Amino acid sequence: MRVPDDHCRYLAMHAKSSERLLARAKGFKGMDLELTADPEGVRLKKMVRAVRGEIYRMKGFIRLKPLGGQVLWGYMKPRHRIGELICEHFARRNPGVIVVLGYGSESWTALLWQGRMMQDRGAGLDETLGRLKAALGIPEKENGEDADGANLEGGDAGTLDMDDIWQAYYDSQYCLKRKNLQAFQQRMPARDQQSAGLRLVQRRKEMTLEDF
């Protein structure tokens, strides 16, 4: 992964970022950081990479569910301060739809409306979705509890759950001959799956003791 010239933007999102580190990083161009062997430079490079890596995986791992016809929501508890950026990414991908991401005590909301990005920060996923339900007039449904504890209902009654559709497809792509658990674990880090609230993607029915 290359170090971009706007690396200070990513460094500012790091959980352990500080004014001193940011001031130090401003003296470097992206290529300087790539070439540096200086211990502090190497540390800055690693911090930028950690943030960019988490952004990359959150964009891929987060699953969105519908709430009515105007909201997509997903669980996300990132290690770094990337909530706003990820939420904006999904709002750009779904113009005219409100995107809400978050967890128990933090949430991010974004809407791309007529080319303009509208954003808000909230005090938790449940709280934000509750307020949106009230504002949009979405009725509470019976048995609307979802797996994450949010009092929500995804999709219309009678349609299959998207997780089932995905799992059927995902399982169809499995090729025993090519099994390579090391590559799987490297590319699907458990830590990032947890941050995105992702169920561990695996062929549960066909697991053997060897898999553990």
Place this chain on the structure above:
Amino acid sequence: MVTLEKIAHLASDCQFDSFGSVGPLDPGSNINLEKLSILGEGTRHDVCASTYSPRKSPLPGICHAFTQDGRCVSLFKTLYTNHCSHQCNYCINSTNCSHRVQTFSYTPDELARVTLSLYRSNYIEGLFLSSGAGRNGDLIMEKMLETLERLRRRYGFSGYIHLKILPGSSQAHIKEAMELADRVSINLEAASSSQLDEICATKSYENDILKRQRYIRDLRGEENLPAGQTTQLVVGAAGESDQDILDRILYEYREIGVKRAYYSAFSPQKGTAFESRKGQPLWREHRLYQMDWLIRVYHFPPGDIKWAFDEEGFLFNSDPKLAIARELLDSPLDPNEAPYRDLIRVPGIGPRSAMRIVALRKTRRIAANRELEALGVVIKRATPFLKINGWRDATLKMWSG
């Protein structure tokens, strides 16, 4: 920042034109999971499914999930139908396969809705659509194009689309496909016409495949097909050598303008005419990809890559770059002096680390291995071929695979 209530109010005003009557996330009420699974499984050996799209606003190239074989699943990779009139001796959908599974087919709207639903829920980055030829290849091609047309124009789908062109497709269908898809491909399957005859009696190498590839090359412009065309070969089904395959691929890169080639090691399937043939080891596929990388990314000339083959034109099960380096690097290189084209010949140094070395030595000399390591060089592999300021860390590692 605006208030949440204001955001809700603005969203209520949106018309959702691009989603028509489907709604943003409704995949339809009658999805048949068995069909989804069997048509998905039909593309399991189709390996040319990476996302690459040099659009003006590039797609993120996100990996959404990996299977336990470590392969990325960022596309919804499916057949339109598994019914096929061709007689490919390695394929379970072939008419001469005795172990047939139930045949299924999507409708264009059904497939478009499933794709859109998976995309909007962020399970996938796009669609990879292939198909059996059905009774009438033209008709199936029309149905696939109708699926793409619905996705793009009715549902406003802006994700990535890779469409397999069926062998023998008309120029008009190819042109339409190129306007709707990011990438198209036609599988070569074999390295030559005689080898294709060996594995499939119903396809003409020249007319059904190469001629269609040339159509794509000639129809490609600024406005269509941002990710170009690719191709795929079945490795080892017809007894071809690795050199046969790479000679064909060099032609494809040079003359057809193929962006990249994919290799799928032959694996005998139950009930097919080739059921009793020996499957090819996966390492053969892996070594071909390494060679392909040396050609496409490192730009090694044919005169260099020839050193990786044995006398019969097969690759060894060892790093081909190491084999080439042993032949071409007579004496160790000084990273402070060696030109870029020599640096990338050293095992453990790639184009990016070679560029970093060249950039760093403009300001100061490299004095130690740890500096090279910080630039991304794999020291263990590179040191037998390097000397820094006259010092060489020579070991027998140079001669081990």
